[in-house]
Amino acid sequence: MKKLLLLGDEAIAQGAIDAGISGVYAYPGTPSTEITEYIQASKEAKDKHIKSQWSANEKTAMETAIGMSYAGKKALVCMKHVGLNVAADAFINSSITGANGGLVVLSADDPSMHSSQNEQDSRFYGKFAMIPIMEPSNQQEAYDMTRYAFELSEKFGVPVLLRVTTRLAHSRSGVVRKEDLPQNEMHLPSDLRQFVLLPSIARKQYNTLLGKQMAFEEDAEKSGYNTFIEGKDKSLGIIACGLAYNYLIENYENGKVPFPMLKICQYPAPVSMVKKLYDMVDELLVLEEGYPILEELIRGYLNNGKKVRGRLDGTIPRAGELNPNIVAKALHLPVAEGFDISEILKGRPPLLCDGCSHWDSFNALNEALEPYSSGRVLSDIGCYTLSALPPLQAINSCVDMGASITMAIGAAEAGLVPAVAAIGDSTFTHSGITGLLDAVNHKAPITVLIMDNSTTGMTGGQESSAYGRVEDIVKGVGVEESHIREIKPLKRFHEENVKVFKEELEYDGVSVIIARRECIQTLARKMKEKARLKREQKEASA
Amino acid sequence: MKKDIILAGVGGQGILTIAATIGTAALLEGLQLKQAEVHGMSQRGGDVQSHLRLSSKEIASDLIPEGKADLVISIEPMEALRYVNMLNKNSGWMISSMNPFNNISNYPDLELILNEIWKLPHYITIDANKVAKEQGSVKAANIVILGAASPFLGLKYESLEKAVRNIFASKGEDIIKLNLKALKAGLHYTEKNT
Numbered sequence: 253m254k255k256l257l258l259l260g261d262e263a264i265a266q267g268a269i270d271a272g273i274s275g276v277y278a279y280p281g282t283p284s285t286e287i288t289e290y291i292q293a294s295k296e297a298k299d300k301h302i303k304s305q306w307s308a309n310e311k312t313a314m315e316t317a318i319g320m321s322y323a324g325k326k327a328l329v330c331m332k333h334v335g336l337n338v339a340a341d342a343f344i345n346s347s348i349t350g351a352n353g354g355l356v357v358l359s360a361d362d363p364s365m366h367s368s369q370n371e372q373d374s375r376f377y378g379k380f381a382m383i384p385i386m387e388p389s390n391q392q393e394a395y396d397m398t399r400y401a402f403e404l405s406e407k408f409g410v411p412v413l414l415r416v417t418t419r420l421a422h423s424r425s426g427v428v429r430k431e432d433l434p435q436n437e438m439h440l441p442s443d444l445r446q447f448v449l450l451p452s453i454a455r456k457q458y459n460t461l462l463g464k465q466m467a468f469e470e471d472a473e474k475s476g477y478n479t480f481i482e483g484k485d486k487s488l489g490i491i492a493c494g495l496a497y498n499y500l501i502e503n504y505e506n507g508k509v510p511f512p513m514l515k516i517c518q519y520p521a522p523v524s525m526v527k528k529l530y531d532m533v534d535e536l537l538v539l540e541e542g543y544p545i546l547e548e549l550i551r552g553y554l555n556n557g558k559k560v561r562g563r564l565d566g567t568i569p570r571a572g573e574l575n576p577n578i579v580a581k582a583l584h585l586p587v588a589e590g591f592d593i594s595e596i597l598k599g600r601p602p603l604l605c606d607g608c609s610h611w612d613s614f615n616a617l618n619e620a621l622e623p624y625s626s627g628r629v630l631s632d633i634g635c636y637t638l639s640a641l642p643p644l645q646a647i648n649s650c651v652d653m654g655a656s657i658t659m660a661i662g663a664a665e666a667g668l669v670p671a672v673a674a675i676g677d678s679t680f681t682h683s684g685i686t687g688l689l690d691a692v693n694h695k696a697p698i699t700v701l702i703m704d705n706s707t708t709g710m711t712g713g714q715e716s717s718a719y720g721r722v723e724d725i726v727k728g729v730g731v732e733e734s735h736i737r738e739i740k741p742l743k744r745f746h747e748e749n750v751k752v753f754k755e756e757l758e759y760d761g762v763s764v765i766i767a768r769r770e771c772i773q774t775l776a777r778k779m780k781e782k783a784r785l786k787r788e789q790k791e792a793s794a
Numbered sequence: 795m796k797k798d799i800i801l802a803g804v805g806g807q808g809i810l811t812i813a814a815t816i817g818t819a820a821l822l823e824g825l826q827l828k829q830a831e832v833h834g835m836s837q838r839g840g841d842v843q844s845h846l847r848l849s850s851k852e853i854a855s856d857l858i859p860e861g862k863a864d865l866v867i868s869i870e871p872m873e874a875l876r877y878v879n880m881l882n883k884n885s886g887w888m889i890s891s892m893n894p895f896n897n898i899s900n901y902p903d904l905e906l907i908l909n910e911i912w913k914l915p916h917y918i919t920i921d922a923n924k925v926a927k928e929q930g931s932v933k934a935a936n937i938v939i940l941g942a943a944s945p946f947l948g949l950k951y952e953s954l955e956k957a958v959r960n961i962f963a964s965k966g967e968d969i970i971k972l973n974l975k976a977l978k979a980g981l982h983y984t985e986k987n988t
Contacts, residue, residue, distance in 0.1 A: 257817060259831075282833055366832070423830040423845075423856040424817070495856075502855035576859035588861030590886070591878040594910045596902045598872065600804065602840035603897060635838065712833075787966075 258427045260420035263391045264330075264358060265290035267398030271354070272433040274325035275303035277313035279682060280711035281332030282367035283421035284360035288330055289714075300435065306708075308717045309653070309682040310335035314342040317355060321346075321411075322447055324439035326354035326402055333361040333374050338653065338683070340377070346411045347381040348457045349447045353436050354402035355411040360421050363542055363573035367418075369633075369650065371571065373542035378413035378519060382461055384468045385413045385519040386477070387494035391425040393517065397477065399430065404471065408464055417541050419573065420495055465520070473522035480525055483512040489533030491516060491526070493546060496539035499579040521546055535559035537567065537582060541574050602638060609769035610636045612741035612749070613703050614646040617672065619746075620753030628668060632656040632684075634676040635709045647674055654683025660698040661691050670757040674701045678708040681717040685725060691762045692730040699756045700764045702726070703741075705771040713774040726764045735763035742769065795825065796851070797948045798858040800877045801844040803869035804895045805837040811961065812867065812940050813844045818957035819949045820848045830856040839897050841873055848948065867943045869936060870895045871907045871919070878914065888917040889943040889984075891935065918942050918984050925979050934976035941980020945988075951981065 258266060265287045268276065278288040291297045291304045307313035310331040317327035331339060336359045343357060359374035378385035386401050388394040394416065401412040445453055472478055490513040492500045497515045501507040514529050530536060530550070535558055538547035547562040561567040567582045568574070580587045604610050614636075621628060631637060631647035632655060639646040649659055660673035675684050680702050691698055704722050708714040718725060726736055737756060739749045749767075756763040799816070803809040813829055820827045830845040845858045863881050867889045868874035874890035881888065890911055894904050911917055920942050922935040929938070937958065944954055958977055962970045 255821075257821065257827075286833070419830055419856050422833050423828055425828045425853075425856075426821075426826065498854045498856065502859065507852075507854060575857050576855050580859070588859060588882070589879070590861040590863070590881045590883060591914065593879050594875050596906050596910065597875045598898060598900050598902060600839075600841040600873075600898055602805065602838040605838060638838065 255426035255428055257424055258391055258395075259286055259422060259424050260388070260391050260394045260416055261286035261360070261422070262290045263394040263427045264398045264414065264416070265294070266427070266429065267395040268328040268356070268402075269294060269297050269300070269302065270429060270432040271399040271402040272326055272435045273302060273328050273402070274353075274435045275317065275320050276328045276330065277303075277307050277316045278330035279307055279310050279313055279335060280708050280714045281310075281335050281360075282711055283362060283416075283418045284330045284332045284335070284358065285711045285714070286421070287328075287358060306714055306717070310339040311342055314339035314346070314357070317357075318342060318346050318349065321351045321353040321355040322441065324353045325436045328356050328358060330358040331360070332368065333359055333372050334368060334370065334652070335359070336374055336377055343377065343411075344381050345449060347383045347461055348449055348454055350409045350457065350460070351405050351411050352409070352439070352441045352446070354405040356398065356401045356405055356414055357411055358414045358416070361415060361417045361542055363417055369652075371542070373545060374413065374415045375519065375542065375545050378415070379545070381411075381413070382465060383410050383413055384408070384471070385415055387415045387517050387519070388420065389494050389497045389515070389517055390420070391423070391427050393477075394420060395427045395429070397517070399433075400475070400477070408467065410461065410464065415494070417495060417573065469520045469522050472518040472520060473525060475518055477518040478522060478525060479515045480528065481509070481513050481515065483510050485510040486512065486532055487534045488537060489513065489529040489535070490537045490539065491529065491546060491550075492539045493517070493541065495541045496574055496579070499574050499576045500539060502576040503580045503583065503585055516546065526550060530558065533558075535561065538562040539568070539574065539579060539582070601641060604635060604638050605772055607772045608635070609705055609741040609767065609771075610639060610703060611644070612743060612746065612769075613701065613767040614639045614644045616739070616741070616746055616749035617674070617701060617753055618644065618646050619750045620757060621672070624670065624757075628670060629672045629674055630656045630659040630663060631674040632676065632679045633710075634679050636674065636676060636703055653679055654687055657684050657687035657691055657698070657700055660700070661687070661694055661696040664696050664698050665694070669697045670699055671697070672699045672701060672757070674703065676709070677702060677704040677706065677718045677722055678716040680722070681725070685729060688726065688729050688731070688762070688764075695761055697760050698762060699753070699759075700762065702764060702766045704766050704768040706768075707771045707774045709771045709773065713771060713777065722766055726766070731762050731764050735759055735761065736766070737763070738766045738768060740769060741767040795948050796849040797847070797865065798863045799846040799848070799865045799867060799947070800858060800863045800880050801846060801867050802873040802877050803842060804873060804897065805840050805842045807869045807895065808936050809842060809844055809869060811936050812869075813846055815937070815940060815954065815957045815961050816846060816848075816947060816949070818960050819947075819953035822953045822956055823949060825850055826853055828853045828856050841876060843877065865889065865943060865946050867939060869922075869939060871904065871911065872902065875907060875910055881914070886916065887946050888914050889939060889946070890917070890919050891922040891939055892919050893921065893923045893935070918987060920980070920983050922980075925983060926976055929975040929979050930972045934973050937973045937976040938980040938983075941977040942984045944977070944981050945984055
């Protein structure tokens, strides 16, 4: 078959289509977004009627996928690593219910925090849930392992975690497809109480999961995704997990590593393979993209066995992603150096776009807040988080999706009045609505600024669940109509907007100010598309 | 054959068009490739880079090791300076636009930036906007820079031409012609200046 040039994310998407999924459920989040976008754009997926509409958040996505699995069909659910925190309740419990139709959970980690607030390692979640984990090292494996993950899920009747990191997610390479598999017919579990996690049933189900652990490990030994590679020099043994394997190979001519090594791409890592390596070498080096999970297990609490090198003993930096040179240094190999970087070079941090509505919203808010002491704006996750930086310096927090409103309640109840919550429309529907309900019930003296740009901007302009309905939702939650205000964030309305902010900051209760203007990126795209259609019509009629 | 290329610029400038064109040409020649891109937050006017690796043999790492890049191709002169540590000190070439993208308050003096680039042993600096305008549109500046880099890519010039046709196929014949001219103009500039 012809080679396709695919991002790691796209290879996963194509792998899932070819594995016979009936639905993909996801909330956008870098570096996972392109998986769902690929399926949405795929003609094949459309012909196969694969469901691919965005979910309100990762928890609803996970639950929808569990529902599809309950009904016997195969489902993929995708999120970035911190999204798995949001989905964790459903995720962990899905290992107890088990899967009926194949259920694969893709979590894309972001070591070095290119676009994230932490670099948590999703493999911990897989271990926590006690389910198999697949960690591909390249694009072809991303394709193959996605298919295999579905096979495993149905073979063992459990969800399977598929873990990638930014570099694989956003790197392109050739991928060869395999024959596509059919979707499942709808069929319910033979035991209709399998998904009822009443304590008496959950205890039984949990024991079933515990009973499968040895089989998971045996599969990881036999599947071919964990491989033992012989080496003559027994002074060192190397364990390389996922992507780390590539950085190791990069450092040796023709990929010939002189030491025996173990490539790990499927967990639980088989003890027998680790032991075989451990027994034959003087010391071990463990290379992992992410947290030192395997390293810690092998090293043990007392660290009284053979020397185990890695992130814990400083051989490799404790934080951040790996690269070929970090691995070379760990192996005491010579490292090439380029030219020195000039001192005149300046940083170029990301910025809000020229003409973005957030400039106007925050300029008005900043002015309205001038009479008060600083530090009153609790904010959230989106493009607008960039307004923490100069020149706006408008916000004082960014913790997790939806935290702006709830943190503002807490801060107000501690005496910070007025307190402002600044949140985008997509983040509001992701996790802000329940917080707003709390605010109404607490009669909290907070002003909530909902910046409605009618899209999920930061991740590239996906549809927003709140589209056209922000007022209705706010009203439905119980905010008084006289304190739901709409402003148009444009320079020419600046004075008016400042006045609205000032009035609502003085109000002793919950007010919501909706600043509505479309994201200029999505607007520009639409106008371009319109112009293209017009041009084509003109050409066709000429 | 093995070429390791860093593509540099500012988010939104379109380094991925250059990457896609080189990638398509490499595939036409039956080469293997890996191309690591930057998506997400940095795309909002921040510095962005792409690691593009071409080889007749299997490629291991998605990232190019420091000091081993054969080429840095930059659409922006200050961004060129950010990646000189990636260049192979003996044989690496810097191909950079001379047209600054100034979206920060402390952007250095352009002359100082160019002087830094001109200290490198192998470089091409080109007023890509001017050359592109002469061909018909400043929008083709990317492809002018690609043309200027074309003799160093280890690819046949015809493959690049075919790739340009592929990449711009949906935009109509006029745009294809413009970009083919831009590619050629970039090549001529390098031929004259080396």
